[in-house]
Amino acid sequence: xxxxxxxxxxxxxxxxxxxxxxxxxxxxxxxxxxxxxxxxxxxxxxxxxxxxxxxxxxxxxxxxxxxxxxxxxxxxxxxxxxxxxxxxxxxxxxxxxxxxxxxxxxxxxxxxxxxxxxxxxxxxxxxxxxxxxxxxxxxxxxxxxxxxxxxxxxxxxxxxxxxxxxxxxxxxxxxxxxxxxxxxxxxxxxxxxxxxxxxxxxxxxxxxxxxxxxxxxxxxxxxxxxxxxxxxxxxxxxxxxxxxxxxxxxxxxxxxxxxxxxxxxxxxxxxxxxxxxxxxxxxxxxxxxxxxxxxxxxxxxxxxxxxxxxxxxxxxxxxxxxxxxxxxxxxxxxxxxxxxxxx
Numbered sequence: 001x002x003x004x005x006x007x008x009x010x011x012x013x014x015x016x017x018x019x020x021x022x023x024x025x026x027x028x029x030x031x032x033x034x035x036x037x038x039x040x041x042x043x044x045x046x047x048x049x050x051x052x053x054x055x056x057x058x059x060x061x062x063x064x065x066x067x068x069x070x071x072x073x074x075x076x077x078x079x080x081x082x083x084x085x086x087x088x089x090x091x092x093x094x095x096x097x098x099x100x101x102x103x104x105x106x107x108x109x110x111x112x113x114x115x116x117x118x119x120x121x122x123x124x125x126x127x128x129x130x131x132x133x134x135x136x137x138x139x140x141x142x143x144x145x146x147x148x149x150x151x152x153x154x155x156x157x158x159x160x161x162x163x164x165x166x167x168x169x170x171x172x173x174x175x176x177x178x179x180x181x182x183x184x185x186x187x188x189x190x191x192x193x194x195x196x197x198x199x200x201x202x203x204x205x206x207x208x209x210x211x212x213x214x215x216x217x218x219x220x221x222x223x224x225x226x227x228x229x230x231x232x233x234x235x236x237x238x239x240x241x242x243x244x245x246x247x248x249x250x251x252x253x254x255x256x257x258x259x260x261x262x263x264x265x266x267x268x269x270x271x272x273x274x275x276x277x278x279x280x281x282x283x284x285x286x287x288x289x290x291x292x293x294x295x296x297x298x299x300x301x302x303x304x305x306x307x308x309x310x311x312x313x314x315x316x317x318x319x320x321x322x323x324x325x326x327x328x329x330x331x332x333x334x335x336x337x338x339x340x341x342x343x
Contacts (some may be wrong), residue, residue, distance in 0.1 A: 011293070026048045040211045040219045091118055095170060101162050140166050225240065250319075
């Protein structure tokens with residue numbers, strides 16, 4: 001499915017100013033996205049996924065600021081573009097589905113008005129925009145689209161609002177779609193519908209996608225490549241099959257063990273002890289060391305580099321060489337089939 005490199009992120013740093021210092025919300029993140037690929041950014045809440053996603057199209061607002069790195073879209077560094085140039089890239093080249101449709105959609109404008117605002121083609125008449133807006137609602141599976149153009153966000157169900165957000169994000173047929181938690185707070189039936197819709201649209205529109213989520217079940221169904229984030233850094237990166245079969249980082253290992261399994265009924269569900277660190281008071285060594293069951297003295301003193309353990313498989317761990325043997329392939333296969341987990 002994947003072709004050439006569409007987007008390449010190199011050593012991205014995004015900070016938020018606090019009272020006495022800068023908090024590193026995204027701290028040296030690097031990855032690339034191929035044409036036609038679905039790239040997953042996963043991890044617990046607060047690990048930097050959404051900030052990374054917004055940084056890709058420079059939607060980080062004060063007190064946040066991108067302070068370093070490169071974001072190369074089709075070879076062009078987005079961080080060097082003027083705001084006028086960015087307005088042409090946002091929507092037309094790179095679309096985004098925001099995390100919460102009820103707070104993102106304008107409550108005083110109809111769905112049709114918000115859709116028609118997204119059309120960038122010059123010279124389109126209002127009638128042409130209305131026809132195109134109805135086509136977009138039909139594309140994402142909203143029934144009676146011509147009538148629904150005059151509806152407001154509060155008149156839509158949660159699933160329909162999410163579909164409307166997807167329609168707005170796809171209005172200008174972008175080459176890259178940033179989907180920030182597109183299935184959060186939806187029931188499992190609607191989640192499945194949204195997943196299938198995104199997969200279908202990927203095929204029909206030949207677009208790439210960045211999927212930001214903490215739902216490993218969704219990741220296992222959709223993603224070609226995965227980066228696992230924690231405390232603003234990438235802890236592990238590989239193709240989806242490798243991540244689920246041979247995790248090489250204790251944090252990834254913990255996330256996998258948190259997936260409920262149909263094969264293991266009646267036992268206590270596993271969870272990673274503790275909570276993600278306060279970015280204002282980061283530990284001296286590995287950011288995951290205070291919660292890691294495999295932690296050694298070196299882990300508390302120095303931050304491991306993101307190193308390649310096998311071709312295309314990168315991990316940030318002092319004990320990377322022994323992590324792969326900790327989790328059997330059969331266990332992962334059973335748990336992924338058994339259900340999803342909000343980690």
